[in-house]
Amino acid sequence: MISMWSLADKMENWIKLLLEETDERFIKIRRSELARHFSCVPSQVTYVLSTRFIPERGYRVISRRGAGGYIRIERLSEADLLDRLEQQIGDTISAQEAAEIVGNLHKAGLLGEDVAQYLGLLLSDEVLQLPEITANRLRARMVVALLTNI
Amino acid sequence: MISMWSLADKMENWIKLLLEETDERFIKIRRSELARHFSCVPSQVTYVLSTRFIPERGYRVISRRGAGGYIRIERLSEADLLDRLEQQIGDTISAQEAAEIVGNLHKAGLLGEDVAQYLGLLLSDEVLQLPEITANRLRARMVVALLTNI
DNA sequence: ATCACCCTTGACTATCCTTGACCTTTCTTG
DNA sequence: CAAGAAAGGTCAAGGATAGTCAAGGGTGAT
Incomplete structure (x- = not known):
């Protein structure tokens, strides 16, 4: 009964928490920040997003690269x-x-x-x-x- | 979830604001002034204009060099x-x-x-x-x- | 023990933004 | 005119993000 949650699970829950706490239907965040918060490589964030925050599960992700880039995670209705x-x-x-x-x-x-x-x-x-x-x-x-x- | 706007984004918004506030369909401004207002090099203005204020997005830019030069940014009908x-x-x-x-x-x-x-x-x-x-x-x-x- | 299925990591790639050196055009002055 | 000043333009290099992919690490089921 040790840490039953993988890093990916923790990140998933964290993001869902953020989505609940905001008044909007989406959050906007930097991939690198999220990665730093969980002390992992940035591509781990990409993995979590592409396996869990997909339309089939009721989410949509929009992102932009380059300076000023971001990731926007949106909950569908x-x-x-x-x-x-x-x-x-x-x-x-x-x-x-x-x-x-x-x-x-x-x-x-x-x-x-x-x-x-x-x-x-x-x-x-x-x-x-x-x-x-x-x-x-x-x-x-x-x-x-x-x-x-x- | 901070305001995450790049300088280019801020400049774009600023220009659009100017366009809304004027009674004309266009604004006329000096590239160097705009650059000074945002504490950046003038060519940054050129970058913003050439990536965002293009005909496909409903804008046209006309400019003149030399002393007394200017940039005119026009919103298309x-x-x-x-x-x-x-x-x-x-x-x-x-x-x-x-x-x-x-x-x-x-x-x-x-x-x-x-x-x-x-x-x-x-x-x-x-x-x-x-x-x-x-x-x-x-x-x-x-x-x-x-x-x-x- | 092995296989299947995630998860984790990092090297490499793609995209977008920022800066600065150098170029061109127009005006002003002598 | 000629020269200099005062604009704006071009382009390439570098910085800041995010994406891709493939190799390796766990863990549970058989």
Whole structure:
């Protein structure tokens, strides 16, 4: 029953704590600082981020290199609910159904009005102009990608 | 989670502030003054202007050398920017180009951050999963539809 | 004991920013 | 004009970050 937590685990928990403590949905931090805080090499941070803070687990990471670089770790919303929706969709979906889902996500407050509007536009048959089967499969991929990134 | 802005970022923001505060569509300033204000070498100003205040992001810079020289930074009209982008697109466009355009539209303030993120996602090769030529044509339709509806 | 699967480390790479020496253009003055 | 002063421009080197990858280290299951 000795130190049951690997360094990666500790770092994961620390980051999640920071995410809870902030008022925003994200934190911005320097990779090298995080590494120094845990007395490890910077690439360890990259490892933790790429194995744990991924869309499938409800997170997204954006970073910038060079002087003034940073890492931004963002928590995505309502992962569970979106998972279930994802199941429902399967791998093909009509323009109408897609529009409805986007509309519902908007009503649920998970998508802003402009976002919903632009997405609806790009999911329409007029813009896609593809054979129905192809279009429906593509739409399914688009909506699923959307759900995993909200 | 400090303010983490590079000098270049600060200068960019400062210039944008000046542009907002003036009644004109442009500002006229001396490179050396700007440099002194930020305690840096003048060529740093040139760097910021050439990486951030470019037509693709909705700006144009005109300058004159010699005694009495100046730099004039102008914000393009929305219509100019959209026209220019539409030209650039034509009827086929790669994922990378599409992502850049969306990013620029965001930096130009015409798209919110969320919108930009979702659009970038839906324009990616990973989501489209179509033959390159088909994908590039579709992307062109999507981005043009977007531009038309901004 | 061995295998599989993480985790950890560090050398190398990619990207972005900052600085300074040197160049070009325009104006002012004699 | 010619020369000097007063701008802005170019470019390459170096600094500050973050990313990639492959080799090696634990640890638990078989």
